[in-house]
Amino acid sequence: MSAQELVLRQRTEILHALCSSGSAEHLDQVLDILLSQGELVPEDYQNIQVPGQALYTKTRRLLDLVHAKGVDTCVLFYAALKQVLPEGRAAGFSFPGFCSNREEEVGHPSTSTRTLLTQRPSLVSNLQGCVEDALHALVTSGHFTSADCNDVRLPIYTPSQQARRLLDHVRSKGELAAKVVLQYVQQKQGSGSSLNQENWSPPKVVLKYQKKLSSSVSAQSCFLSTYGGTSHMSLDDIYTEGQLELAHNCDDVHGPLCLEDVVGAVGTVNKEADTVLVSGDAGGGKSTLLQMLHLLWARGTILGEFLLLFPFSCRRLNSERQELSVKELLFEHCCWPDREQEEIFQFILDHPHLILFTFDGLDELKQGFSDEHRLCRPTQRAPVQILLFNLIQGSLMKGVRKVVTSRPEAVGPALRKHLRKEVLLQGFTPSGIECFVRKHHHDPAVASKVLESLRTKNALLGLCHSPVLCWIVSHCHKELLGCGEGSLQTITDVYLMILQHFFQHRSSPKSTTGTSWLQEHLDTVLHLGQLAFEGIGTSCFIFSAADLETCGVTEKDICMGFLVQSKDMSPTHSKCFEFLHLMMQCFFAALYVVSSNNADRSIISNLFEPQNMRGTGLGSTSCFGVCSSATEKPEQALKWEAATAETPNLKITATFVSGLLSQRHRSLWLHCCPGAVTEKRVRQVVRCLSKGMHKHFKSIPQPVEGDKKSMHAMPGFVWLIKCIYEMQDSRVAKDAMSKLVVDHLKLTYCNIGPVECTALAYVLQHLRNPVGLQLDNNSVGDVGVEQLLPCMHNCRSLYLRNNNITDEGIRKLLATGIRCDSFQKIALFNNKLTDACIQHFSHLLKSRQDFLSLRLGNNNITEEGAKQLAEGLKSNRSLKYLGLWGNKIGDAGAVALASALESSTSLVWLSLVGNGVGNAGAGALANIIRNSTSLEELWLTENCITTKGVECLVQALKENTRMKSVWLINNDLTLEEVEELTQRESRLIF
Numbered sequence: 001m002s003a004q005e006l007v008l009r010q011r012t013e014i015l016h017a018l019c020s021s022g023s024a025e026h027l028d029q030v031l032d033i034l035l036s037q038g039e040l041v042p043e044d045y046q047n048i049q050v051p052g053q054a055l056y057t058k059t060r061r062l063l064d065l066v067h068a069k070g071v072d073t074c075v076l077f078y079a080a081l082k083q084v085l086p087e088g089r090a091a092g093f094s095f096p097g098f099c100s101n102r103e104e105e106v107g108h109p110s111t112s113t114r115t116l117l118t119q120r121p122s123l124v125s126n127l128q129g130c131v132e133d134a135l136h137a138l139v140t141s142g143h144f145t146s147a148d149c150n151d152v153r154l155p156i157y158t159p160s161q162q163a164r165r166l167l168d169h170v171r172s173k174g175e176l177a178a179k180v181v182l183q184y185v186q187q188k189q190g191s192g193s194s195l196n197q198e199n200w201s202p203p204k205v206v207l208k209y210q211k212k213l214s215s216s217v218s219a220q221s222c223f224l225s226t227y228g229g230t231s232h233m234s235l236d237d238i239y240t241e242g243q244l245e246l247a248h249n250c251d252d253v254h255g256p257l258c259l260e261d262v263v264g265a266v267g268t269v270n271k272e273a274d275t276v277l278v279s280g281d282a283g284g285g286k287s288t289l290l291q292m293l294h295l296l297w298a299r300g301t302i303l304g305e306f307l308l309l310f311p312f313s314c315r316r317l318n319s320e321r322q323e324l325s326v327k328e329l330l331f332e333h334c335c336w337p338d339r340e341q342e343e344i345f346q347f348i349l350d351h352p353h354l355i356l357f358t359f360d361g362l363d364e365l366k367q368g369f370s371d372e373h374r375l376c377r378p379t380q381r382a383p384v385q386i387l388l389f390n391l392i393q394g395s396l397m398k399g400v401r402k403v404v405t406s407r408p409e410a411v412g413p414a415l416r417k418h419l420r421k422e423v424l425l426q427g428f429t430p431s432g433i434e435c436f437v438r439k440h441h442h443d444p445a446v447a448s449k450v451l452e453s454l455r456t457k458n459a460l461l462g463l464c465h466s467p468v469l470c471w472i473v474s475h476c477h478k479e480l481l482g483c484g485e486g487s488l489q490t491i492t493d494v495y496l497m498i499l500q501h502f503f504q505h506r507s508s509p510k511s512t513t514g515t516s517w518l519q520e521h522l523d524t525v526l527h528l529g530q531l532a533f534e535g536i537g538t539s540c541f542i543f544s545a546a547d548l549e550t551c552g553v554t555e556k557d558i559c560m561g562f563l564v565q566s567k568d569m570s571p572t573h574s575k576c577f578e579f580l581h582l583m584m585q586c587f588f589a590a591l592y593v594v595s596s597n598n599a600d601r602s603i604i605s606n607l608f609e610p611q612n613m614r615g616t617g618l619g620s621t622s623c624f625g626v627c628s629s630a631t632e633k634p635e636q637a638l639k640w641e642a643a644t645a646e647t648p649n650l651k652i653t654a655t656f657v658s659g660l661l662s663q664r665h666r667s668l669w670l671h672c673c674p675g676a677v678t679e680k681r682v683r684q685v686v687r688c689l690s691k692g693m694h695k696h697f698k699s700i701p702q703p704v705e706g707d708k709k710s711m712h713a714m715p716g717f718v719w720l721i722k723c724i725y726e727m728q729d730s731r732v733a734k735d736a737m738s739k740l741v742v743d744h745l746k747l748t749y750c751n752i753g754p755v756e757c758t759a760l761a762y763v764l765q766h767l768r769n770p771v772g773l774q775l776d777n778n779s780v781g782d783v784g785v786e787q788l789l790p791c792m793h794n795c796r797s798l799y800l801r802n803n804n805i806t807d808e809g810i811r812k813l814l815a816t817g818i819r820c821d822s823f824q825k826i827a828l829f830n831n832k833l834t835d836a837c838i839q840h841f842s843h844l845l846k847s848r849q850d851f852l853s854l855r856l857g858n859n860n861i862t863e864e865g866a867k868q869l870a871e872g873l874k875s876n877r878s879l880k881y882l883g884l885w886g887n888k889i890g891d892a893g894a895v896a897l898a899s900a901l902e903s904s905t906s907l908v909w910l911s912l913v914g915n916g917v918g919n920a921g922a923g924a925l926a927n928i929i930r931n932s933t934s935l936e937e938l939w940l941t942e943n944c945i946t947t948k949g950v951e952c953l954v955q956a957l958k959e960n961t962r963m964k965s966v967w968l969i970n971n972d973l974t975l976e977e978v979e980e981l982t983q984r985e986s987r988l989i990f
């Protein structure tokens with residue numbers, strides 16, 4: 001097939017590859033190359049780059065033009081694509097294998113304006129980062145006016161786009177202007193970046209500063225902060241690797257990421273952006289991961305390419321009242337240079353690629369990310385949030401790499417478009433949990449006992465996937481070992497356990513007769529609860545002595561250990577406090593809601609329906625100087641409230657409230673507030689949950705005739721499910737599910753991990769009829785799969801594409817699935833399956849003569865797996881769909897499958913796309929066509945079949961009128977062969 005035809009055929013894939021990241025950089029680079037080769041002339045370029053046009057429109061124009069220009073241009077276009085696209089994205093479609101036979105063009109007079117075109121790609125890359133200097137040269141030589149400069153500098157352009165605009169402008173100014181730019185670039189190359197010189201070393205004063213900075217970073221990070229800080233644990237001793245994954249698919253990344261990959265080039269989607277986002281749930285280990293990164297940098301173990309690392313905590317930056325410049329931010333908030341501040345700062349400005357900034361907890365900033373206020377000068381002062389947003393989006397300190405952590409809910413599209421990549425931190429794997437517990441307990445016998453106990457408590461094991469819960473469970477191992485199965489089910493249970501643990505270990509053991517532990521410490525709970533509650537309402541996480549006093553927090557309350565002294569940033573250096581962890585603050589806020597007699601009556605509905613909150617209850621009761629000082633403008637306070645209403649903290653607090661009001665814990669409140677009040681609160685929560693669910697169900701559209709009724713979960717659905725789970729009241733779960741009448745429940749991209757799976761299974765087991773459960777693109781993993789087992793009987797089909805599931809998860813899933821009569825379909829595209837799990841599918845197929853669909857695409861199944869699967873298929877009479885796209889079964893695997901399916905009377909659809917199948921496989925598959933009475937579609941795209949193999953398929957098709965199509969795109973056939981075969985058999989699709 002010619003390159004010209006391929007451009008047409010692969011149009012969608014090319015569009016996707018060039019545009020899906022949202023950045024125009026790839027398209028721009030392709031245009032640069034084609035311009036430099038003379039395949040496009042400047043007029044073509046202008047016709048494509050129409051200002052204001054969408055990226056897709058521009059790319060479509062390019063494709064039309066390239067196609068219209070003929071085969072040679074198409075070949076060069078493909079070569080440019082290959083050069084520009086990251087390997088993963090380029091792999092999505094095949095490139096024509098032939099090369100251009102165009103001769104280098106000769107005979108053109110070599111003018112400077114022409115050189116601007118022929119060397120455009122390298123000029124763009126050389127000019128990036130020094131556009132200002134080049135502009136200066138052009139202004140000085142009289143070729144550019146300040147209006148020209150402003151046109152180039154427009155902040156909407158990325159640095160490479162600025163470089164391109166500069167070149168375009170220069171060309172229009174003529175030969176002399178072009179000469180100036182070329183001379184400038186030559187000079188720059190001649191002087192060479194000092195960093196390229198092998199024995200370059202930074203100035204002494206910078207090295208001295210680096211030493212000071214790294215020893216301060218090391219001191220700050222060598223002990224685990226937050227929860228673990230309670231026992232001064234060294235980070236080295238306890239750090240356990242969490243699961244790190246790219247948020248987007250990347251074909252060239254296999255296996256988990258390591259710490260270094262967070263900052264490294266792996267998985268970059270936007271090379272122009274500087275900011276890497278690490279996202280994960282509260283307590284998922286984001287701060288700890290950053291801390292480890294800091295420590296390893298300070299020791300010189302990793303990130304050696306960065307000379308200076310500046311760590312920031314957004315929580316602490318919140319307390320910064322003054323406007324700051326970048327210089328003040330770096331030096332005053334991180335490390336003060338003892339001398340030569342100017343020189344050091346200039347070094348930082350001149351060498352952005354040697355600098356790394358980290359910002360922990362972006363979600364804790366009081367103001368959501370916005371890129372409205374642009375700052376361009378590093379000396380300009382601005383409120384700290386604005387400064388931070390400008391750093392993140394790159395209008396300040398472009399080229400400095402930044403790592404930001406946040407909970408995923410707090411990251412909106414405004415921030416996403418400035419991301420270099422996103423990395424998801426997804427808690428511990430099962431072996432991670434074991435490793436953590438063993439590190440936590442020096443006595444191996446105790447560790448083994450804890451692990452044994454966890455194995456018997458399935459729901460708890462699911463919770464331990466979250467590092468913070470794993471820590472609590474390990475920390476409270478005595479309580480854990482003393483309790484029976486079923487007593488620790490929910491996150492609330494685990495937090496109540498640590499509450500009790502702290503109270504019992506920190507207070508003097510006076511024997512109070514007859515009083516419950518909570519009653520004994522009710523004052524502390526109420527004081528800390530009010531502090532936490534007020535803080536949640538106003539996004540306040542650091543409390544001054546005055547705040548503590550307002551809520552009646554005493555020295556004795558502080559001694560209990562839930563509050564720790566925070567590393568104070570305030571100019572007065574007065575003592576400040578924060579909760580051990582944000583989750584602990586939310587838990588205390590919930591304790592306050594449930595146990596206080598003073599709590600506003602509307603609190604519960606405000607908490608569960610934050611959109612109704614403005615002006616009442618939560619948020620408006622703030623009494624903290626730190627959060628909303630008397631000087632604060634009312635509009636600002638209102639803005640904060642509005643932002644807070646959306647924050648996940650309220651949701652976590654509401655989840656704890658549901659748990660604390662569950663029947664199992666109601667006796668705790670007997671002595672705190674009248675039973676009638678508690679009952680009323682319970683009814684309120686149940687009503688809110690039911691109302692919330694109802695709202696979701698009302699949004700389900702009526703199905704189009706013939707279609708199934710399906711519901712796509714909206715944000716908040718999973719949270720409601722979690723609240724219901726925390727209540728542990730099957731009546732509430734039953735009631736919620738009684739109103740859900742759908743055939744298909746879609747929860748794709750909903751951030752579902754093991755903890756969410758536990759809650760989902762608890763609720764979905766009460767569905768009235770089995771459904772199709774679609775959980776594609778989450779992080780279910782093997783632990784999550786195990787949590788889902790209780791609702792398997794209600795899953796007609798289970799879609800778990802892209803979920804990090806391994807053979808072990810499948811073993812457990814199928815052991816239960818095989819016994820669930822309704823379970824008939826499974827889709828496991830893009831997981832981590834190997835031949836080792838195929839025996840379980842084979843067993844399933846042998847035992848279940850009503851199983852309909854098995855899709856195992858993009859895993860690691862080889863010829864061996866295919867042979868095992870064939871064993872199961874031989875004795876199965878029901879399977880209709882079998883998908884093995886993107887595995888490695890080869891000819892031998894195809895032959896084995898074909899012999900098992902030869903006379904199938906049920907199989908309708910078979911896909912062996914991209915499996916290295918050749919003529920031998922095709923020949924065997926022809927037998928299915930010949931004999932099967934049911935097969936309608938056979939997919940053999942992206943294999944290595946030649947005419948010989950296709951001939952077998954053609955002959956077989958002559959004997960089969962039922963078959964609708966055989967797909968053979970991208971096999972080893974010439975254009976002529978394709979034409980000839982298409983004429984002979986129209987059901988072959990090439």
Ligand code: ADP
Pocket residue numbers: 224225226227228229238239240241242280281282283284285286287288289436467468469471581
């Ligand atoms: P986040 O920043 O996501 O809210 P943290 O990093 O504060 O979570 O983690 C909370 C607690 O969980 C830590 O104090 C520590 O006890 C435990 N933890 C988190 N990640 C790890 C890890 N990688 N290794 C060991 N313990 C961890």
